[in-house]
Amino acid sequence: MSIRISVAICALLLGLPCAPALADDAALRTALEAARRDFEARGPAGLDRLDLDAVQTVCNRWANNPPSELQSLLQAEQLAAVKYPEGGNYLGDWKKGEALAQSGRGLTWSDGAKVATGGNCYNCHELASTELAYGTLGPSLARYGQRRGRSPDLLRYTWAKIYNAKASSLCSNMPRFGHSGALGEAQIRHIMAYLFDPQSPVNR
């Protein structure tokens, strides 16, 4: 956590009169203690997953609605760390992207180190009209490219959203795929093509 952010968090913890409601500290502590007590490291799932960074600490502390100054500061820090693709080459192969978006495998305790990591997008988003089932925690991405176009700004926005959703929506439920290292640049390019390619089932 940078010094600037730590100072801002401390200042806000000491109490702005108009700060939004805080989560119940004792309940938060009990939940974290229970998680530390009950989880055990297995396979690729290590106990470091229980370590909270500044974003998670702040979102927990303010029940996903932190003071706007802190939200802007942390979002700017997350956005500054987004790595955009080499040569502005945003789009890969939509077929590989489809396989990644529709796979929830990888990085769980029962996956060996060799199991390829998917994006798990279907678990929260509607994507292609051919899908039998999908989650609705996130907004529908059906016909994403067709509806939203392919402007340089939109490609950049979508890349940053997949790389680190918390760079534009601090307490988003969407995982930080690039930021956490779960997906690499080539994989994000394939998923981008799945969202934007006119031939992709997302846009047909």
Ligand code: HEC
């Ligand atoms: C655990 C649920 C979850 C998963 C998994 C997930 N998302 Fe999301 N996504 C969300 C939520 C919630 C939002 C809305 C809040 C936000 O913008 O961060 C969102 C927003 C988005 C947006 C912005 C939509 C818009 O209209 O601006 C895009 C694009 C997106 N997700 C793409 C993806 C892709 C691609 C994947 C897979 C690599 C993925 N998401 C995986 C929950 C998820």
